[in-house]
Amino acid sequence: MQSQEKHQESTVVLILVMFTSFITPFIGSAINLALPMIAHEFGLNAITMSWVTMAFLLSSAVFLVPLGKLADIFGRKRVFLTGNVVLALASLLAVFVPNGATLIALRVVQGIGSAMMFATGIALITSVFPPNARGRAIGMNVTAVYVGLSAAPVLGGLMIDALGWRSLFYIPALLGIPAVIAAILTIKGEWAEAKGEKFDILGSGIFIVSMCALMYGFSKLPSTVAIVLTAVGLLGLALFVKLQMKLEYPVFNVSLFRVNRLFALSNLAALINYATTFAITFVLSLYLQYIKGLSAREAGLLLVIQPLVMAVIASWSGRLSDKHDPRILASAGMGVIAVGLALLIPISKETAVTYIGVVLGILGLGFGMFSSPNTNAIMGSVEKRYIGLASGTVATMRLVGQMLSMGIATMVIHVFIGTGTINASNHKQFILSASVTFAIFVALSVLGVWASLARGGKNGNQA
Structure with a gap:
């Protein structure tokens, strides 16, 4: 009977974490399609426009480590549910923003709420699932992330075209609180392995x-x-x-990086992976709308190819990583990503939309092969009392990597077109900035393949 209750609880935890794992990337990805419309309404230049995306990433990244530790001390479920409430309320307020500055400020608050969920989601899954089923559960959660990314271009594009960009915030505003109520009623356990430690x-x-x-x-x-x-x-x-x-009682146990080779290099591989991949949607969204003249909905239908392939592959690669060395799977994924990025370097105004679609499929394959096995390797490399820290570290690497990715793309755009808006007079410079950005990402991907291979096999966590 007790075993059945545990099974039910673990199932509910997985569903709720998957739900939040869907919502957050949906908002993060769909907002990229809305940037031209937001920039037009509030008169934002190319650099300020990028901060609508980066404000969310920055606040998520900087609060993840402290919130991960607080979750270990006061309870992961409590912090996870609070994050849902914060994200829902900030999203509701974002529907009514009067200017770009207020929107960016609310994106910061959304980022804090998301950090609470990022820091605890994988830790909750790892807490309730045994090691032999953990890779499958993590794979399903990663799939939820990619389904959110897949829905963002299609559903987000349709919502933007039909209802305006503010409609993107309806979903987290309306569904966040019911998810919290469901969790309170169904999840009885709490996980706080560091209870009593000083913050x-x-x-x-x-x-x-x-x-x-x-x-x-x-x-x-x-x-x-x-x-x-x-x-x-x-x-x-x-x-x-x-x-x-x-x-x-450190807020972040840095000694883990020194004595645990598998943990350290798996996190480095994750950081590099996200640094090379996140800004692709940002750059291609602007390219497809400004250069190719596609609407937000049309651009979204094309961009959906990448996360759709990711969603299919991630669940399969997660299950595979329970039986085989995650290092080989993740390294192969990084290699495929490098190939896909290299194919984007020569894009021009004449590049066929079909070509972009094929490359996005290749990139989706690489991302799906990398993410689940790499996350499984990280979570399986630490003791139980460090699960919250490991979960927060995984999420921190993801968000810092995404922030670096956006930073690289924004810096290159700034170098080529300055602080002006993207218009017909600087289209050539924008395309060149996109090519340079993709070339930098290829170089980083090669470094990522090395980091992934250098960590060793399943026993790579030995000092």
Whole structure:
């Protein structure tokens, strides 16, 4: 009987985590299609327009580590449900924003709510599923992420064309609270393996300020102020690491990276993977609408190819990683990504839409092969008491990688077209910036293949 109750609880946990894993990427991806419309309504230039996406990523990335630790101390379910409420309320307010600044501010709040869910989702799944079923559950959750990414271009494009860009926030605003009520009624357990430990407020503050300085500065390169901010961010993170190594209860156990090779290199591979992939949708969305003249709905129908393939492959590769070495699967995925990115370098105004579709399919195959096995390798490489930390680290690598990806794309666009709006007079420069961005991503992908292979096999976590 008890075993049946545990099975029911684990099933409910998986469904709820999958639900939030669908909503968050849906909003993050669909907003890219709405950027030209938002920029037109609020008079935003190309750089400010990118911050509608980056504000969400930045706040998610900087709060993930502290929130992951708080979840370990006070309960993962509690933090997870609070995140759902914060995201729902911020989304409701975003429907009525009067200007670009307010929208960006609410995107920051949405990011904090999402960080609460990112930091706890995988940890909750790992807590309730045994090791022999964990890869399958993680694979299903990754599939939910990719289904959200798949729905975003189609459903998001249709909603934008029919109801305007504000309609994108209807879904999290209307469905977030019912999900919380369902969770309270059905999930009786709570998981807080670090209960009673002290929370490192100073370290958390240094981490948040340093990450903000680094990410904001990086996105504004190559200006002098940006160089200074980037340097300050890096120095702050070095100080953070030094402090964490001395504490009995650090907010982030950096020693794991030093003694656990599998954990360290799997996280590096994840960081590089997201740094090479996230901005592809951003760049291609602008390319398809500004250069090829497609509507948001038409661009969305094409961009859906990539996450659709990802959704199909991720579940299969997750199950496969329960039986075979995740390193080989993930490394092969990174190699496929590098090939797909290389095929995007020569795009021009004359490039056929069919060609873009085929390349997006190749990229989707690579992403699907990489994500589930790599996440399974990370979560399986740590002791139970570090599951919350590992979950937060996975999510941090994803969001920092996505932020770096957007930072690279924005920096290259800034170099080629400055702070002006994208228009007919600078289309040639924009296309060139896209090609340079994809070339940088290819180089990073090759580095990612090395990181994925260098970690060793399933016993790679031995010091």
